[in-house]
Amino acid sequence: MTPQQTRLLDALATLLPARAIVTDRDLIAPWETDWRGRWHGVSPILLEPGSVAEVQAIVAAAARECVPLVAQGGNTSMVGGATPPASGEGVILSLRRLNRIRSVDPDAGLAIAEAGVILADLHAAAADHGRRFPLTLGSRGSATIGGLVSTNAGGTQVLRWGTMRGLVAGVEAVLADGSLYEGLAALKKDNRGYDLNQLLIGAEGTLGIVTAATLRLAPAIHARTVAWIGLATPDAALRLLRRFEAAGNAVESFELLPDESLKAVLTHIPDTRAPLAGEHPWHVLVEAVSSDPAAPAPAAFVERVLETALADGIVSDATIAASETQAEAFWRIRDSISDAERATGPAAQHDISVPVEAMPRFLIEAAAACDARFPGTRASGFGHLGDGNVHFHVRAPAGADRAQWLAEEAPGVTRFVDDLVVAAGGSISAEHGIGQMKLHELERLSPPPRMAALRAIKRALDPAGIFNPGKLVALAPGGAGE
Template sequence: MTELITRLQSIVGAAHVLIATEDQAPYLRDWPGKYQGAAMAVVRPASTEEVAAVMAACVEARVPVVPQGGHTSLSGGATPDATGRAIVLSLSRMNRIRAVDPIGQTIVVDAGVVLAKVQDAARDAGLFFPLSLGSEGTCTVGGNLAANAGGVAVLRYGVMRELTLGLEVVLPDGRIWDGLRALRKDNTGYALRDLFIGSEGTLGIITGAVLKLFPQPTARATAFVAVADAAAALKLLRLSRAHCGDRLTAFEFLTSATLEMILRQMPDTRSPFAGLPDAAVLIELSDIGDENALTARLETALAEAMAEGLASDAVVAQDGTQAKAFWRVRESVSEALVREGKALKHDIAVPVAEIADFVAVMDAAVGAALPGIRPMVFGHLGDGNLHYNLMRPLDISEAQFYEHGPQITRLVHDEITRRRGSISAEHGIGQLRPAEMPLCKPPLELELMLQLKRTLDPHGLMNPGKLLPGA
């Protein structure tokens, strides 16, 4: 493949075709450390035209391409396999803010722009981009789009699909689809934009996007609330919506075990409560207007919740510093889990009204299947997305724990399927769960997805082994 390497060097420059093992290393291992791959080369184009030329060269040579953004995938979606046949195509050099339209409230960006940079550019224009993730300092817009990222503000603003107006995509044959339209209304056929969002790089390479911006909130009110369980949290959600309407921006749930783990593993976090509650909810309101009035609205809702027995304690942040400390607890979950040890992770969604019953049923089922297993449950309660993570019993080894993994995960996924939920709410399928897709997708749905894949990528070169079984 020396000829291909030479051609790629002529397209992007020799310095941006990484061949040496030590140069490639950061691109070949996923962030959680679960997957280690290999690559013929890591290629770093600087423009859409260079991406198109690289893709055309790879399709001519029949070499697979693995698109990669900030490399923060939790499902191995941006990590190549171990064969070393693929090119890793990193978009990290494509990091321009192309345009900001304060009147139309849009921003046009390269796919390699880090999410925090988009947030900053919106803020500089007096506007707001609401996607917020724990990895926002490293994840990129292209990756967020490929996985249809959600985050903590979905309750008010929606997932990445709902935050996107237009896309620019390099197709598997090297052609460029220019769909960078900043239109709120466009009823002229199939929504191709939605086809590529959530496709995990299996249908093409997203190189640019038009994103929606919103008025910058001038007031926030944040509270940590102690509740008895998920059922009480759902009742608190209903009450909060009745009092606060669409000001309710985030409603994050943590079980007692999850909160205790965070506080133990992350020394810079502090509990807002005198003791450890049975469960906790982190609530945030945002609005345009007076912060005192917004805080008073939240306090009124919490007072009613306390009177009705839905909450046993509530602490309202008195300033921005305290609010950040509250959020630091929630944002530390992923790192705390890594420090705690290996886990069986399930990024799931069920209808919101069924969350409490799902947790109760699953805790009993996994506990019966493997006594001593430790559920660590947290997530975006308001939109039905829970992270149902299971830590090993302390009296068995990691190897013994993983022997039970397939059985435990099957229990979880069977219950999700029974409730018409999703086995991947926001992390994507990647190379973690393609084999499980037939268990949760009807045959016709899988057939249609495979037909789309084969139509756009007939040689199967785009991110092989990800998302779809056998693709």
């Protein structure tokens, strides 16, 4: 423990209840490693405030002692964004005890949830009031609202509802001096200068500690239809998406995956089966919903679009789930792709985005370019076609040593893929954030004016550099730019 940490501990002992301060190594250790097991840090102290006032006290004391704070919720970051520094100079600030849903207003379509509220619990609370929060992802049983806000999380419903930026109507956060930014009011119009809410959304805990958010709710689903579709090319999938969009706004999810991803699931995930007979190079999973009991069932809408697409040769085959059980079975295939591909061996995994119109071409050409540049590897992509988000994986050659390949070969693969993404006018981070995994690639590939602006914002809001050091924006000690 550093002298600064010791002084911080002494100060907090007079400000916080004993249960809010954890120094037991066995209790801290599980939170020092990211959930993928790739990033490891050290923190001699774990702080677990139970109120916003306690968060303010912690931040103010840490600012006085210049002790870095790493905010953590469910610790589900895919890019090492919530892992403490390996140097041991940081302290984990867990928001898990800030887990109250302060209010749900079904008439206004708003809920106020604290940072530690688990996404699945918010889903349940909204359902109790006849509403829903239209964002979901695989880690919904552990991901927290604070983390979702801080990473601008996406998911499978972005096509209709957008990312967290579009679903957050207000933010409450503790700033670097311990003061409280009170921005929870859900104002339709607010022209008081810079939008601090939007600065905090997606900032990965580097500008302030999000303690609560006002979230937009949607009407509960009355009926839904899930379809699995086989087709020949990603371009055909885009043409099908445009037909669905032209026919109405009922489609919430439009997931595209290659046949090899489906085969990986069928091979490695128990109790899964192919939705369609025959071989299809590409597959689409579509979900359409209706919230109005008086409106036509979404099944009729989906059937109508698919009939014309089949007649026009856009689609090779399709099936509509006959029950909720079958619909969930279709979704289980999509949700299991990452687990299945991990079982096939090591891979360089990339969460990237390109313009929607460019996504079909990128999927084909980038995979071919990687296969040619790195002999023995196998590249493919799957993801959310409607928003251009590609999960692009380059798998190691058969028999490669996992640790050695990830350490020695994967970084070069990632640089190559990221260059392809930038050339296509895309982003090296679509929904997982930058964290520490993509920190150097962000700096390498971003125009200098962009990085200068990011650093200026960081220095202005966190002059001592105490919030989540080593993530998103690299600053030298004291907040100076590197």
